[in-house]
Amino acid sequence: MLNGTKLLLAIALVFVVGRGREARxxxxxxxxxxxxxxxxxxxxxxxxxxxxxxxxxxxxxxxxxxxxxxxxxxxxxxxxxxxxxxxxxxxxxxxxxxxxxxxxxxxxxxxxxxxxxxxxxxxxxxxxxxxxxxxxxxxxxxxxxxxxxxxxxxxxxxxxxxxxxxxxxxxxxxxxxxxxxxxxxxxxxxxxxxxxxxxxxxxxxxxxxxxxxxxxxxxxxxxxxxxxxxxxxxxxxxxxxxxxxxxxxxxxxxxxxxxxxxxxxxxxxxxxxxxxxxxxxxxxxxxxxxxxxxxxxxLPEVAGLAGDYTGDGKVDAADYTMWRDTYGDSVAAGAGADGDGDGAIGDGDYTVWAEGYGGVPSTIAVPEPGAVTLCLVLLAGLASRRQ
Structure with a gap:
């Protein structure tokens, strides 16, 4: 059964595929x-x-x-x-x-x-x-x-x-x-x-x-x-x-x-x-x-907005949430929150989102990417202990 993070990734992948030429x-x-x-x-x-x-x-x-x-x-x-x-x-x-x-x-x-x-x-x-x-x-x-x-x-x-x-x-x-x-x-x-x-x-x-x-x-x-x-x-x-x-x-x-x-x-x-x-x-x-x-x-093809991970035409808090919830996952290059196209959700994708947003919104307390990495490592450790 898919956990919450994997389910979000699956939905994101379906969304991306659904945006393909044959589905438009x-x-x-x-x-x-x-x-x-x-x-x-x-x-x-x-x-x-x-x-x-x-x-x-x-x-x-x-x-x-x-x-x-x-x-x-x-x-x-x-x-x-x-x-x-x-x-x-x-x-x-x-x-x-x-x-x-x-x-x-x-x-x-x-x-x-x-x-x-x-x-x-x-x-x-x-x-x-x-x-x-x-x-x-x-x-x-x-x-x-x-x-x-x-x-x-x-x-x-x-x-x-x-x-x-x-x-x-x-x-x-x-x-x-x-x-x-x-x-x-x-x-x-x-x-x-x-x-x-x-x-x-x-x-x-x-x-x-x-x-x-x-x-x-x-x-x-x-x-x-x-x-x-x-x-x-x-x-x-x-x-x-x-x-x-x-x-x-x-x-x-x-x-x-x-x-x-x-x-x-x-x-x-x-x-x-x-x-x-x-x-x-x-x-x-x-x-x-x-x-x-x-x-x-x-007409020249218009590239999607950098950092628009939800595909709704804007770069906002929802895109940050998608990046945060899938951090550390491996995906198809460019899918989901893979803004830098390296096939993994990581710190570079946060940078893409932040630059696309035009700065970090003041209403969101966004930890530094390095801190996020540390938190995820600690959470993974706790999860393994419980198992």
Missing amino acids: ALELNYAGAHLDIGGTFFPGAGPADQSAYVVVPWRTSSVNNTFAAVDEPGQRYYGRDGYALFGTRFDYPNANAAPGSSGAPGDTFFESLFPNLIDLPDFIVDSQILASKVVGGYGYVLIDDPQITAGIVDFQWGESQSPQSFGQRPYVKLGILDGWDQFGNDPANVDGLPAGRWGFEVGADTPASFRLGVMVDGTDNANFVPGEIFLANVTALGSGSVNDFVSSGAIPSNRFVDMHFFDISDAQEGDLFAVGVKSRDGAISFGNSGISGFSFDI
């Missing part, structure tokens, strides 16, 4: 929005052979990119691990050379004029356009070309083009996924399901947490921007049921490009995710509710 539940969170990236809307400041077009720097490292997964200079941009853009256009130097057009997903002629730019991370094993149409070529905004720009911008790029444009960064005109979805859902139907725009499946090597960015706005009509964005975990792309979802809430629209970010944690192989939208007032949006693209960024 999928989490979806709306992280927030980076509004008005770069402070620009549809193409202007031209013609390009005289002065550079204004380009939205979503792929340019900037301290303004507060939702970047990495905060290192040169790395603060979106889509470090993958991206997907739809219905793009590369006309240079005249960004408005082609008239606007639309096509059904997979229309080869449309995609020859308005290609999709897709470079997904390895853990995305499948993806599918859920919208009924892809639209490109209208007076939409110019954004960083993700194939060329990733961090530091090549401002001399325009000088290699003909005619030359001084200080021009590589750009692409965005397109959008728009209309009803392919399953008949109208984004203007307030009582219906959100209209699907795009979905994807994750594979075996999915990271513990990753961030999905959803690019909207920057179009020629602010009414055609979604009024709300949804990320859902579904049983099948498009026609399946919804297991869980999270919403952006009502979002603004002013023709300046915005990105809305959703964090996905503890996704498992085979999990399916779909992005859907609700439009603004149907009388002014006519069911239009376009999304321009998506970015993927793997």
Whole structure:
């Protein structure tokens, strides 16, 4: 039969195992929005052979990119691990050379004029356009070309083009996924399901947490921007049921490009995710509710709090008690109160707890580690005499 100390250790080990990846539940969170990236809307400041077009720097490292997964200079941009853009256009130097057009997903002629730019991370094993149409070529905004720009911008790029444009960064005109979805859902139907725009499946090597960015706005009509964005975990792309979802809430629209970010944690192989939208007032949006693209960024794993032996997200007296009650025990490295990871509960683990606490709390009379060791030795001796 387990004594009190061993029972505490057993519970602690079960708790630690229970926190393993296979026991965690999928989490979806709306992280927030980076509004008005770069402070620009549809193409202007031209013609390009005289002065550079204004380009939205979503792929340019900037301290303004507060939702970047990495905060290192040169790395603060979106889509470090993958991206997907739809219905793009590369006309240079005249960004408005082609008239606007639309096509059904997979229309080869449309995609020859308005290609999709897709470079997904390895853990995305499948993806599918859920919208009924892809639209490109209208007076939409110019954004960083993700194939060329990733961090530091090549401002001399325009000088290699003909005619030359001084200080021009590589750009692409965005397109959008728009209309009803392919399953008949109208984004203007307030009582219906959100209209699907795009979905994807994750594979075996999915990271513990990753961030999905959803690019909207920057179009020629602010009414055609979604009024709300949804990320859902579904049983099948498009026609399946919804297991869980999270919403952006009502979002603004002013023709300046915005990105809305959703964090996905503890996704498992085979999990399916779909992005859907609700439009603004149907009388002014006519069911239009376009999304321009998506970015993927793997979030760094957040280490647990040093000294948090109970796993409750704080370092307090309960963690000290756990250390005290298991002092001298051998455990799996890092389990229970083994803060220093040496496989034994000892004085070093007390130090980890005390430093994590920020000092010894005044309400607890904590003996010095050496004194604790002596007390435990004496108690062990008394116990052996009684036996």
